[in-house]
Amino acid sequence: MAESGKRSGWVKASAIVVGLTIVYVAVLAAYAAGDSGDDSDIRRPAANGVLVYVDIDAVNGAAFEIDGHVSVYAGGELLDARGDLKEDLTIDVSPLVSSTDLTFAAGSRPGTLPVSLYSDGDIRLWPFDSYVSESVSVQAYGPNDAELPTEAALTDSLIGWDVRAAGSASAGGQAFTITSSRTAGSLTFDLALCVMLVILPICTLFVSIQTVRRRKAFQPPMVTWFAVMLFAVLPLRNIFPGTPPFGSWVDYSVVLWVLGGLVASLALYVIAWWKQAP
Incomplete structure (x- = not known):
């Protein structure tokens, strides 16, 4: 009887260890699945246009906003021999939380500027909360508010979040939607x-x-x-x-x-x- 009880105890202990091992492996697999994307990008701006990357790097549910950076690449016709802008360049990203203009002066090189976009959601639903930024548009302007051909691309540098764009994210001036939700991991x-x-x-x-x-x-x-x-x-x-x-x-x-x-x-x-x- 004692031997049978001892054997039963070993079986239960082994079952617990196996169960914990399975859960451990499942958690690691879920985490790895969230980081298995291909970040390669071969886009180039049009010769007379602008390529804008909107990179999301923070989700602030309490403030109803998502934070990120806008990286701007200008086409060859907009640059001089040194790679500087021939004329002023303004990037209009909306809806921004602040009214700060994203402007690059003539003679400077386009680069990266921080942005904060309004995003609707409810952090009280944690961990099932998600946030949506609707009617997001990106458009580049030259002197006298002349519209320039603009291509926008969304990138995600945020760990633990799945950020996606729906709609015409690659067409300048056209509205698209950014959705942020937690990854499986x-x-x-x-x-x-x-x-x-x-x-x-x-x-x-x-x-x-x-x-x-x-x-x-x-x-x-x-x-x-x-x-x-x-x-x-x-x-x-x-x-x-x-x-x-x-x-x-x-x-x-x-x-x-x-x-x-x-x-x-x-x-x-x-x-x-x-x-x-x-």
Whole structure:
């Protein structure tokens, strides 16, 4: 009988190890899948036109904006022999959060300038939040507001986010839509943090209930363990990627119930102490 019980224990332990290994490999695979894109680009600006890359490098859900940089490449007819602009060049990107003009003066070389675009979304839905920038347009202008042939391309340097353009993103002056959503790897990490929080009250409730039922003896040092678990919740919640504000969906669906379970566990253990202590 003892040998059978020992064998059963080894089977359960092996199953747990195998399960954790599978989850570990799945998380790594999801993360790798989010970074497997081909970043090569062979576009060139038209001889009398401008090529504009809009590179998104930050999503700020609390401020309803996405941040990035605009990289400008001018065609050969717009440049002198040294590669400097013959005339002033203005890039109109809308809808910008600020009204700052993206202007390159004659005699200078076009380069990179920061931009912030308005993006609609709800960070309280973390980790299932997504953001949409509608009617985004990019157009280059020369002197006297003369429109220049413009090609726009969206790039994504943001880890953990999938940023896509829908519509006529390559046609200057025509509106397109930028959508930002979390990658599978990022979403898996966020949900894994929530699962870890949920496991805490499950463990403490199991210990408390077994102690109240007198199936396990009361151990005074365990009270410290309950307190540590209780005060560990907020630090864990504060490391959620994207820093969702308090009162978000995850607080009502996970954090509140985790705190409630830990408090109930501590109360049950105090009851066990009252019943069993001399």
